Amino acid sequence: MGLFASYVVAVVGAVIALLLVLLSRFDPSAFQALRQGAAEIFAPVARGSGNVTGSVGSMDDNVTAYLRAGSQNLELRRALDKARSELLEARALRQENRELKALLKIGEDNSEAVAVTRLLGSTGSSARRYATLDAGRNRGIESGMPLRAPEGLIGRVLDVGPSVSRVLLLSDVATVVPVRRSRDGLPALASGRGDGNLDIRALNVGINDFERGDIFVTSGTGGLYQPNIPVAIIVATQSDGAIARPLAHPARVSAVLVERAFRDSADVKALPPAEGEQPRDN
Amino acid sequence: MARGVSFARPSTLRMRVTPIAAVMFASALPAMLPMIATFPILPPLGLLLFVAWRRLRSDLWPAWIGLPLGLWDDLFSGQPVGSAMALWTIIVLFFEAVEYRMLFQDQWIDWLLSAVAIALAIFGGVFLLSLTGVSVSYAVVLPQFGWSVLAYPLVARLVAMLDRWRLRK
Numbered sequence: 001m002g003l004f005a006s007y008v009v010a011v012v013g014a015v016i017a018l019l020l021v022l023l024s025r026f027d028p029s030a031f032q033a034l035r036q037g038a039a040e041i042f043a044p045v046a047r048g049s050g051n052v053t054g055s056v057g058s059m060d061d062n063v064t065a066y067l068r069a070g071s072q073n074l075e076l077r078r079a080l081d082k083a084r085s086e087l088l089e090a091r092a093l094r095q096e097n098r099e100l101k102a103l104l105k106i107g108e109d110n111s112e113a114v115a116v117t118r119l120l121g122s123t124g125s126s127a128r129r130y131a132t133l134d135a136g137r138n139r140g141i142e143s144g145m146p147l148r149a150p151e152g153l154i155g156r157v158l159d160v161g162p163s164v165s166r167v168l169l170l171s172d173v174a175t176v177v178p179v180r181r182s183r184d185g186l187p188a189l190a191s192g193r194g195d196g197n198l199d200i201r202a203l204n205v206g207i208n209d210f211e212r213g214d215i216f217v218t219s220g221t222g223g224l225y226q227p228n229i230p231v232a233i234i235v236a237t238q239s240d241g242a243i244a245r246p247l248a249h250p251a252r253v254s255a256v257l258v259e260r261a262f263r264d265s266a267d268v269k270a271l272p273p274a275e276g277e278q279p280r281d282n
Numbered sequence: 283m284a285r286g287v288s289f290a291r292p293s294t295l296r297m298r299v300t301p302i303a304a305v306m307f308a309s310a311l312p313a314m315l316p317m318i319a320t321f322p323i324l325p326p327l328g329l330l331l332f333v334a335w336r337r338l339r340s341d342l343w344p345a346w347i348g349l350p351l352g353l354w355d356d357l358f359s360g361q362p363v364g365s366a367m368a369l370w371t372i373i374v375l376f377f378e379a380v381e382y383r384m385l386f387q388d389q390w391i392d393w394l395l396s397a398v399a400i401a402l403a404i405f406g407g408v409f410l411l412s413l414t415g416v417s418v419s420y421a422v423v424l425p426q427f428g429w430s431v432l433a434y435p436l437v438a439r440l441v442a443m444l445d446r447w448r449l450r451k
Contacts, residue, residue, distance in 0.1 A: 020364025
């Protein structure tokens with residue numbers, strides 16, 4: 001190929017590539033099969049290297065814990081005293097909750113896990129945050145299923161392949177999770193900032209009494225996430241909301257739970273429609 | 283016996299495949315490592331190797347090489363498909379436009395040109411994301427840009443080593 005021809009190919013190719021980028025605006029799942037295939041090919045390598053270097057993610061935590069042993073001890077003792085009294089309170093509330101739920105005929109546990117598995121890795125350099133999940137159609141994973149760890153929400157399943165799936169992490173800029181403040185139920189929206197933290201914005205305009213240390217849990221609105229999954233803790237307040245740190249760090253959790261999307265669980269459908277709301281016919 | 287006397291050439295396969303395989307391996311590395319980053323901290327290794335090879339051997343590849351290699355990188359980077367295809371090609375065209383105007387070259391100019399290329403790729407990547415309707419602050423990728431520029435001389439060393447092995451008989 002001549003020199004000139006190769007320039008023509010390069011320029012035309014670059015223009016087509018830009019059109020491909022625009023295409024993914026209108027069809028975000030374009031080239032899903034290609035990416036899925038790529039993830040599938042390298043999954044065995046990731047599985048192997050994951051077994052070797054399992055605990056690298058938490059090394060920095062261990063070191064800082066040693067350095068801060070003295071002050072941490074005091075802090076923890078104080079926190080423990082507080083937790084003890086709150087535990088007693090919580091026990092009473094749980095009992096009350098159980099009775100009220102029985103009255104409403106809501107099942108105690110509608111958060112049945114589809115699969116317990118682990119994350120294999122994440123995308124490298126892009127500002128988007130996707131991770132690869134070590135389970136796919138072979139384990140009954142479906143697109144849209146939420147992912148959580150004991151500490152809190154991790155993200156949700158985007159594309160499903162034969163044995164691995166792509167996951168949109170909580171910190172991705174396209175993530176929006178309806179949340180509520182755990183202490184008073186103030187509704188808010190959590191959205192990824194792209195830098196690992198979340199933006200919290202109150203749904204009611206004008207209300208901005210966020211404080212550092214406020215904890216947010218999923219509210220169940222929107223039907224994707226089960227209610228009461230811990231999401232994030234506020235680390236800084238802003239004029240129009242707050243910045244929060246996700247409670248579950250995907251690199252530090254050893255196992256993740258894939259749950260059914262909230263709306264799909266049978267118990268919710270059995271709920272009587274609220275007053276004024278038309279019953280949905282399926 | 284002095285080197286260079288023999289007329290035997292290294293195998294063409296090794297000569298042609300090594301640079302491409304190295305870039306492709308670096309692009310796919312995040313899919314092989316058990317690392318989960320909640321923000322873009324990892325330098326774009328595929329891009330760094332691509333720039334280093336192109337700077338070391340400007341006649342190695344045709345101008346359109348960014349299209350296939352960029353497509354491969356897009357499959358692993360999380361960017362929309364087409365992003366690295368376009369940006370890597372723009373980088374090659376940028377090098378083609380600038381290099382022959384240079385009166386002299388040294389490692390500082392090499393570093394500077396590569397830093398411009400890395401900036402094109404990283405900030406251009408954020409811009410292309412905004413075209414897909416996802417707005418990320420440019421500040422988010424600033425640390426990544428810093429790491430990448432700092433890591434470039436190391437990658438260039440690595441590529442020079444690979445190049446010596448590639449051309450060894």
